[in-house]
Amino acid sequence: MMSRPVHGGNLAWAAGLAHCAPAELLDFSASISPLGPPRSVRAAVQADFLSVRDYPDPAYGDLRRAIAHHHKVPIESVMPGNGAAELLTWAARDLAQMETCFCLSPGFSDYDRALQAFGCVSTKLPCFNASNWQESLLGQSLDLEQCGLLLNNPHNPTGMLFDREQIRSVLSRVGLVVVDEAFMDFLPPERSQSVIDWISEFENLVVIRSLTKFYSMPGLRLGYAIAQPKTLKRWQTWRDPWSVNTLAISAGIAALQDTKFQRQTWDWLAAANRQMYKSLAAIPELSPLPGCVNFFLVACEKSVTALQENLLKRHRIYIRDCMSFEGLGDRYFRVAVKMQDENLRLVRAIADVLPHLPEASDVI
Ligand SMILES: Cc1ncc(COP(=O)(O)O)c(C=O)c1O
Known part of the structure; x- marks a missing residue:
């Protein structure tokens, strides 16, 4: 068994x-949508099936352009990955360089897997209402400039949505802030609390997104990171050049365009x-x-x-x-x-x- x-x-x-x-x-x-995968994604994967004969474009130009267009960010600020999980691993490598990395508790267990891979043991912040993690963080005696924070908004498993102004208040104090927005696309634009549009303002901010949940394609493995180009260029030197496959590229472009x-x-x-x-x-x-x-x-x-x-x-x-x-x-x-x-x-x-x-x- x-x-x-x-x-x-x-x-x-x-x-x-x-x-x-x-x-x-x-x-x-x-927590996968029962509506997907969208017909547009199925059609794109079927139409492009023979792309599996080629290696993916290591610059992921078409996919990055589609993501950049979707979020109105520069293409240099976008990096696709083999699910959000892969990008969390590279974020963890950066977070592991800090004195400690704060994570919410309860929280997604894969964060500890990624952090421990680089020898980092996280420090937990209690999260049973929308504000106690922030009070606990700001009350720490450590120099927060030397620390990292790995947040999840909306929060798995509680389903809470944190106001993005709460995140702004910690961005100016904490050395590196990674926000996992794997579920943010379930909120319509008028309710979204995404911090993607703050990327150009904050060098210490990384946002991670997943196409797994909303478009119902966990088996295809596609996510992306949005951050300043300097961060993403560093991650690129660490990873396999073809971590996103050609069918995931076609699926991702079709999904993001399917309004x-x-x-x-x-x-x-x-x-x-x-x-x-x-x-x-x-x-x-x-x-x-x-x-x-x-x-x-x-x-x-x-x-x-x-x-x-x-x-x-x-x-x-x-x-x-x-x-x-x-x-x-x-x-x-x-x-x-x-x-x-x-x-x-x-x-x-x-x-x-x-x-x-x-x-x-x-x-x-
Ligand atoms: C909060 C959170 N982040 C990231 C992931 C991983 O997503 P992906 O399938 O894109 O690797 C999950 C999957 O359960 C999740 O719950």
Whole structure:
């Protein structure tokens, strides 16, 4: 039996517990949009399939131009990568040069993987409301000019959105600030708190984006970093020249140009998010946090590992336990927002199994 996964979306592990094929699972564990991949992306990948015969353009000119156009930034400030995960690794190499790197807790576990690869042990900032991480950071006795900060906005796993002015206030004090905006595109432009447009102003700011979640293409691996050219030129000397494949280039260009798909996603999410929050909050043992994007962190009075196992065995539904998130343990789970009928199936299944489960244990 495989050990409990540290990321969501491990269908092989879940299918083993559910005794079914991975395709038969209803997967709420990975926060991927149910609308994608967009038709435009499928068409582009099919049309450009034979590009796999060539090495990708190591300068990624067409893709970088499309990203630069999308965000209205200079092309020299853009670097595509093999998922946000690859770019987080290079950001971690820079962060590891600082006296310490502050990270939010709970937070995405891959940050520690990347930092530890370069010998850096992070210092945690508590993050259970929108402002306590900032108070804790500014109250540190260390010289913040010599420190790094790796933030995630909107925040995984809580779903909180930090006001970008909060980030501005730390940018002038902290030596290097990396903002992972992997979920920011789920917010329509009028609600976005992206700091991409501050790149030319702050040499110590790096923003990382992912096409995985919004365009539903985790298997293709595409993300990008936006930063001042000096930073990106340094990263370029460290990495494999072809880390983004030719099909991901075609997919990325098509995705960023697909304004119809973007609008559809914002419309779907506004309604589905409201509905799902209401349904989860109506179950007495559950307290969902009011998330702003396509997932919810939910506090549960019953054991979440038992809930996860029962949902798999009895309903073939896969939720994300929070055992790999510091401080959450057996008392929280995270679920993606999917189509309304699927969300309803989840809520009914939870209501069905909860009464039979033991109380949450204190194992964290
Ligand atoms: C906050 C956050 N950042 C980055 C990533 C990695 O994204 P990618 O698939 O682009 O590597 C994830 C994936 O779960 C994530 O949750």
